[in-house]
Amino acid sequence: MRKNPLSESGFFNPRILMAVSLCSLGVSLAIFSFAATPSSGTLTDTSGPLTYGAGPFFVANPTPILFLDQGPECFGSAQPCDDYVLTATLPAGYTAMHPNASVKVTLGWTDAGSGASDYDLYIYRGIVHNTDGSQAADYQSASSANPEIATISPLSDGTHQYTLKIVPYTPTGENVHVIIELLSGSGGGGTPGFGGPDPTMPNVPRYQNFYAPAGTSAESSDGEFNIGFNPHSGRIMTMNIGPIWRLTPPERLNPAKPECCESLWEDKSALTTNIGLDPILFTDQHTGRTFASNSTVGANAVYAYSDNDGDSWIEAGFSPPDGGVDHESIGSGPYPASLSALVNEINHGQAVYYCSQDIVGPAACQRSDTLGASYGPGVLAYDGITTQCGGLHGHVHVAPNGTVWLPVGHCGGTQGGALSTDGGTTWNEFLVTGSRPQINGADPSVAIDSNNIAYFCYVNNEPVPPNSAPEGHVHVKVSTDGGQTWIRDVDIGASHGVKNAVHTEAVGGSA
Structure with a gap:
C-alpha cells in the first residue's frame, strides 16, 4: 500500500x-x-x-x-x-x-x-x-x-x-x-539508547533480526514492506516492491535449530504480482491463507493467494471493476452475527475485504465470501463530499465481533475513518476528537483487541513555536463503544523523546 x-x-x-x-x-x-x-x-x-x-x-x-x-x-x-x-x-x-x-x-x-x-x-x-x-x-x-x-x-x-x-x-x-x-548508544538514529535490544531472558518474548540474503531481490529497499505470519506453519511471508520471500525461522527447520540463528529465506514470488505499483501482502490468521496484490485496478488483476506459504499460487481473482484504483488494503476477520448464515466450509467463517481509494476523495470496499477467490461489488466507505473523511486510508482491520474498521488521516480538522457493522454493506464515519491531521505522518492505524476495544494510532500535528521545525508525535486514543467516543489520549513516544513518526501500524491482542 x-x-x-x-x-x-x-x-x-x-x-x-x-x-x-x-x-x-x-x-x-x-x-x-x-x-x-x-x-x-x-x-x-x-x-x-x-x-x-x-x-x-x-x-x-x-x-x-x-x-x-x-x-x-x-x-x-x-x-x-x-x-x-x-x-x-x-x-x-x-x-x-x-x-x-x-x-x-x-x-x-x-x-x-x-x-x-x-x-x-x-x-x-x-x-x-x-x-x-x-x-x-x-x-x-x-x-x-x-x-x-x-x-x-x-x-x-x-x-x-x-x-x-x-x-x-x-x-x-x-x-x-x-x-x-x-x-554513541543508538542503533536506530533516535534518542541515545533507544532502539537497542533488551537483555535476553529465559521464557520472555523478544525480538529477533533476520537479514535478507545479500544481492537478492529480498534486499531491495524500494517499495513498502509487508509482513504476513502463518500461525499454523510458523513461517513469515514478506513483500516489498514485488518479489515475495518466505522466511522459515530456525526452530521450524528440519532439523530444527536454536532460536538464535538466521531464518531460511526462499523466493516464493507469484508471477502476476512480481511487478506492479502498489504492493500489499496479508495473511489470514484463521486459515493461514496469504493474499498478495500489486495493482491499481482492483482485486480482479495482479492478484494472487496461496494456502501453502507460496509453494503454489492461485494467480487470479474474480471481481467487478468498481472498487477504487489506488492504495489497496486487504484484511479479514469473522462475519458479524447478522451475517452468520454466510459461514461455510469454503470461507471457514472468514470474510475478506479489499479496500482502495481513488486518487482523491472516495474509497470503496469489496467483500469476499469465498476466502478471497472472488469479490462482490464495491461499496463506498466515504466519498469526501458528503463525508468529512477523504483521500488516502490506512489498513483495513476486522474486529472479533465482525466490525470492519478503515482509518483515515484527513477528516476535516481531525483524523478518523469509516466503519461497518454489517459486513461492508453500509458504512458510517467516525471522528477521533482531539486529533489533528499531520500530512507527513501518513496513514493512521486501528488495532482491535479481543474485547473489541479499538486503539487508534496516529501521528498528531503538534503545536510548535513560529519558524520551528514541525513535530508529529505518535499518539494512541481508545474507544470502547465502537468509535462513538474516544478517550485516554497518550503520546506513546514521549518517554523516549520521539518528536516525529511516520507510517504507524498497531496490532491488538488479548489482556
Whole structure:
C-alpha cells in the first residue's frame, strides 16, 4: 500500500506532475540556487553536531524513476542534486566501547509553496558526484516526510568519507537545513539508547533480526514492506516492491535449530504480482491463507493467494471493476452475527475485504465470501463530499465481533475513518476528537483487541513555536463503544523523546 500522501501509483502521478510543471519556472530561477554551505565537514566523537544549509531550490529532479533506477540521477543543472562531503573520524576502540553507535542525518525545510514540496536524502560511501540512476545509495530516506532522517550504521574506527546528496524531488523555492549527529548508544538514529535490544531472558518474548540474503531481490529497499505470519506453519511471508520471500525461522527447520540463528529465506514470488505499483501482502490468521496484490485496478488483476506459504499460487481473482484504483488494503476477520448464515466450509467463517481509494476523495470496499477467490461489488466507505473523511486510508482491520474498521488521516480538522457493522454493506464515519491531521505522518492505524476495544494510532500535528521545525508525535486514543467516543489520549513516544513518526501500524491482542 503506497504511503505517500500524494499517490505514486498508476499513470497519473501528482508528485511527478508537480515536478514537471515546475521545471519551466526553474529554468529561469536556477541561477539563484546555492550549493551546500559549507560543502564539507568532519564529525568526530568530540566535534559535536555538524550543520549546513542549501538552496533555494527551484528545479525539480523527480528521480529515481520507479522500476528503472536504483538511485537518483544527478547531473548538472538539468538534474540537480546538492552534495556535501562528510568525513567521520573515530578513535581506536570507540566502536568496541559503543557497538550501537550511529550517525544520524536529519534533512528538514519549511515549505514555501502549497505544502507539496518534497526533498529526499541519499548517502553514499566515499566521494560520489554525478550519478546516472544505476548507483544505489548505501543509506537513504526518500519518502514524503519532513524531516527526512537517515542513519549510517554500523560504524567503524578510523576515518571514513561519505557523500550526502539532497534531491529536490518537488521543490518550491525552499532552503533546506541538515543536522549531522554522532549518537554513541543508538542503533536506530533516535534518542541515545533507544532502539537497542533488551537483555535476553529465559521464557520472555523478544525480538529477533533476520537479514535478507545479500544481492537478492529480498534486499531491495524500494517499495513498502509487508509482513504476513502463518500461525499454523510458523513461517513469515514478506513483500516489498514485488518479489515475495518466505522466511522459515530456525526452530521450524528440519532439523530444527536454536532460536538464535538466521531464518531460511526462499523466493516464493507469484508471477502476476512480481511487478506492479502498489504492493500489499496479508495473511489470514484463521486459515493461514496469504493474499498478495500489486495493482491499481482492483482485486480482479495482479492478484494472487496461496494456502501453502507460496509453494503454489492461485494467480487470479474474480471481481467487478468498481472498487477504487489506488492504495489497496486487504484484511479479514469473522462475519458479524447478522451475517452468520454466510459461514461455510469454503470461507471457514472468514470474510475478506479489499479496500482502495481513488486518487482523491472516495474509497470503496469489496467483500469476499469465498476466502478471497472472488469479490462482490464495491461499496463506498466515504466519498469526501458528503463525508468529512477523504483521500488516502490506512489498513483495513476486522474486529472479533465482525466490525470492519478503515482509518483515515484527513477528516476535516481531525483524523478518523469509516466503519461497518454489517459486513461492508453500509458504512458510517467516525471522528477521533482531539486529533489533528499531520500530512507527513501518513496513514493512521486501528488495532482491535479481543474485547473489541479499538486503539487508534496516529501521528498528531503538534503545536510548535513560529519558524520551528514541525513535530508529529505518535499518539494512541481508545474507544470502547465502537468509535462513538474516544478517550485516554497518550503520546506513546514521549518517554523516549520521539518528536516525529511516520507510517504507524498497531496490532491488538488479548489482556
